[in-house]
Amino acid sequence: MVKSKDMNGKLQRIVIITMDMENDPLPETYQGLKFLPKFCEVLDKYCIRATFFVTADVTQKFPDVVKRISEKHEIGCHGFAHENLSMLPRKKQYNLIKMAVDTIEKVTGSKPLSFRAPGLKANYNILLVLRDLEFVCDSSINYFSRTDFFILWRSKVEILNGLVEVPISIPYFLLNVSPSLTKLASLVLPPPLVIYFHPWQFMKLELKNSMRARISAGTELLKKTEDYISFLEKQEFRFMTMKEFSKLYLSSI
Ligand SMILES: [Zn+2]
Numbered sequence: 001m002v003k004s005k006d007m008n009g010k011l012q013r014i015v016i017i018t019m020d021m022e023n024d025p026l027p028e029t030y031q032g033l034k035f036l037p038k039f040c041e042v043l044d045k046y047c048i049r050a051t052f053f054v055t056a057d058v059t060q061k062f063p064d065v066v067k068r069i070s071e072k073h074e075i076g077c078h079g080f081a082h083e084n085l086s087m088l089p090r091k092k093q094y095n096l097i098k099m100a101v102d103t104i105e106k107v108t109g110s111k112p113l114s115f116r117a118p119g120l121k122a123n124y125n126i127l128l129v130l131r132d133l134e135f136v137c138d139s140s141i142n143y144f145s146r147t148d149f150f151i152l153w154r155s156k157v158e159i160l161n162g163l164v165e166v167p168i169s170i171p172y173f174l175l176n177v178s179p180s181l182t183k184l185a186s187l188v189l190p191p192p193l194v195i196y197f198h199p200w201q202f203m204k205l206e207l208k209n210s211m212r213a214r215i216s217a218g219t220e221l222l223k224k225t226e227d228y229i230s231f232l233e234k235q236e237f238r239f240m241t242m243k244e245f246s247k248l249y250l251s252s253i
Pocket residue numbers: 020022078082117118119120
């Protein structure tokens with residue numbers, strides 16, 4: 001058993017790369033998924049296993065894509081059809097997440113253990129539902145916004161309602177906007193470093209009404225991602241999945 005005073009040292013320089021696999025923002029198409037093989041090639045080049053949070057909707061429409069990714073990476077759950085779960089009653093939340101779990105399990109052969117709420121919009125009831133459905137970890141809180149989550153802003157990993165709560169460290173648009181700021185932030189933020197992508201970020205988006213989507217996306221993002229991963233490797237970050245990290249965390253407390 002690792003003593004808690006050693007925990008910070010043990011958890012230093014860990015990075016979890018995550019991909020939220022969902023439809024494109026607007027119009028509701030799935031063009032972004034075409035870029036996943038290239039993204040996975042970059043991960044392969046550096047022998048990285050990542051966590052892909054998939055919606056049931058994507059899993060039903062593209063079972064072969066999800067199955068192939070599950071052979072190397074962790075598949076987590078990202079809701080049924082990217083609905084705002086925080087607006088729904090608990091029973092409805094349970095039904096949608098349970099259906100999503102069953103859909104993912106049918107395709108991959110494994111029950112997802114990690115969860116990220118669509119739009120990072122979670123609430124206390126969702127955490128209760130996740131515990132009922134035997135999830136191990138949730139990653140719906142982020143450091144950089146106090147408004148997306150009802151629970152007070154948190155800055156570290158903790159056990160929340162029986163789940164390992166692993167906050168996201170860096171806004172998804174930052175790498176495209178400023179690779180140097182992303183690198184700097186990566187060195188100073190508390191561990192583990194959790195970064196997240198969406199498939200549609202790797203294409204050119206023509207969205208007049210979504211500033212964040214527009215600034216976050218572009219075909220050059222793949223190159224920036226590889227450069228960033230190479231930087232993290234040089235800085236001796238250890239890459240792991242949410243599931244692996246949660247296990248390590250639980251063994252550390
Ligand atoms: Zn999402």
